[in-house]
Amino acid sequence: MQPSTFRLYEAAGHTFAWLPATLQIIELDAVHAEAAHLLLHKIEAGTGEVVAAVDGPIAAALEALDNAGFSSQQLKVDQAVLEAEPMGFRISLTENCDFACEGCFSTTALRQTGNPLRTMTRQTLESVLDEVIVPWARRRSLRLHFFGGEPMLRFPLIKLATLKLDELEQAGDIHPISFSMTTNGSILSDDRIAFFTEHGFDVGVSVELTPAIHDQIRIDLKSRGTFDRVVQAYRRLREFGCTSHVLVTPYPPLPDNALDAFAQLLERFPGESITVNTPFDGTTLGWLGAEEHLSFLLGAHRICREAGVSIDSALTPILSAISSETPRLSPQATTGNQIMLGIAPDGQVVRSTHKFADAYAVDATAPKLPATWREPCRSCEAALVCGGPNEEYQVATGLDVDDQKCTFHRRALPLLIKDLHVYRAE
Structure with missing residues (x-):
């Protein structure tokens, strides 16, 4: 060690x-x-x-x-405050969107609360850059991810941040920064795609499993389907040579040919990677860990492996822990420094850009001490591939463990082990 x-x-x-x-x-x-x-x-x-x-x-x-090799001059006693070591920041530029997607965990859910949607101002972004991003970038390389709502509604801010940080990097004032963004693909004009390509952005485009499902869920503010527009935008990204991939969320019920549809999705949206999101809608919580859900995820990983495409899903940390034979001792990551701190539209630094953001707002320089494992985790058969309780969940709910997360991991392991040779890293 x-x-x-x-x-x-x-x-x-x-x-x-x-x-x-x-x-x-x-x-x-x-x-x-x-x-x-x-x-x-x-x-x-x-x-x-x-x-x-x-x-x-x-x-x-x-x-x-x-x-075990513990040796440090930094060992000290403090008041239960840990210094954050983020490897990047997810900046939520706005909670507004030009889509009205059914079950959106961000914009639609916020609209239903009746609270006004927030949008980051130029002044707030400049403060975030000067007080948070640049100081950290002087210490280490970072990832910067633009998020929303629909971040393209605030493209001038994306451009401002990118040009400023590139200038500082060229001057040798900061370490390199990699840029990425998640978008619905609706307003990706050629000049903007050219900008993203020039500055090395990785652009993720949100889609649904099939064109029919997409046009049912991902509707614009006039209740029109958007699949054809998204396909066209994605093609332009690839034609410009911009690094790009898609994000898909398998909401239940899945179509009978779900895995065939997933394979077709890879063909329609070619790329080096794909992200399979976990549904956040409260009505689908029973879906997490359901046999149909797990079978789909396992099948999707198999298809991606055969196609040479990298896939990120709720199974990825489990597979990573098993394939690398590295116990997962934190819910944040299997190995390495993988915390992505969020920055809300008002400039607050949070552990999550959504879901638990308001319950877990923290100061940029002193995030709260992460929660530790509780007794149920110490004897759980899935502990070393789960990483223990999610601190955001504990803070937001006051509960020790997330039963849905527990169920998912306990049900996933037996199914995964049956075909371990398929998913294990070579």
């Missing part, structure tokens, strides 16, 4: 060890907590001497931590 930078935090009578390199946060038992503090003393003393005058269990725990 490589030496790991780590920090200790005391909170509510508990001791947590935070490993930024792998985004793991581990609650220590009393023995390991005391040993960790002794290890701190050993590190600060700058000697290789074993701390003396400790009992057997503490000495064994100290030796275990030492042998």
Whole structure:
């Protein structure tokens, strides 16, 4: 094991060890907590001497931590506040959209609350760039993802941010930034596509499984279907050489030929990757982990593997953990630093751009201490491919675990293992 930078935090009578390199946060038992503090003393003393005058269990725990490679001058006690280490930011430029899609987890849901939809101003974006994005970009390379609503409604802001950050990168003031965007594809004019191509954007276009389903769900504000317009826009993206892919959400009930339809979708929208989203509509929660849903996801992964297309779905973290033989110890990612912080239209930095955003708004420089595993997770057969409870869910609901997430992972594993050779990385 490589030496790991780590920090200790005391909170509510508990001791947590935070490993930024792998985004793991581990609650220590009393023995390991005391040993960790002794290890701190050993590190600060700058000697290789074993701390003396400790009992057997503490000495064994100290030796275990030492042998695991923990070595850091950054080990310190704080007030239960972790420094965020985002690998990127998802900027929600507006909650408005020129579509009125049925079951949209963002715009449509917000409209139903009766609250006004927010739109980011130029002044807010400039503040976000100066106070959040640029300081982080001086420390590391970042991903910047423009989101909505429909982000193309605020294209001038996309252009402003891209040009400013490119200029800073060319001057050597910041690390490289990669740009991406999710759009409904309705207003992708040639000049804008040329801009995205020039600046290396990865453009994701939202579609539905079949043209008929698309025209039923993805309607414009005049209740017209939009499939033909989206196909045309996607073709232009590919003709310009812009990196692009599609995102599809398999809402129930699926058509009888769902996997055939998925294969046809790959042909209609050629690309190097595809994203299969999880439905967020409250009426479809029972769909998560249902046999039909899991069979579709497994089949989609098989089809993509045969076609040489990368796929991202709710199964991806499970497959990644299994194929790399790397336990998933955090709900954020399997390995590496994978936190994407969101930035809401009012400039607030949040752990999620939608769903739990209002319940989990945090300061950009001091996100709250992530929740740790609860007792149900410690004995769960899916723990090491699930990563434990989602902190946003815990904060928003006050519950320890998300039963829907638990059900999904527990039902997915037996089906996956039957054909493990198909999905395992070569």
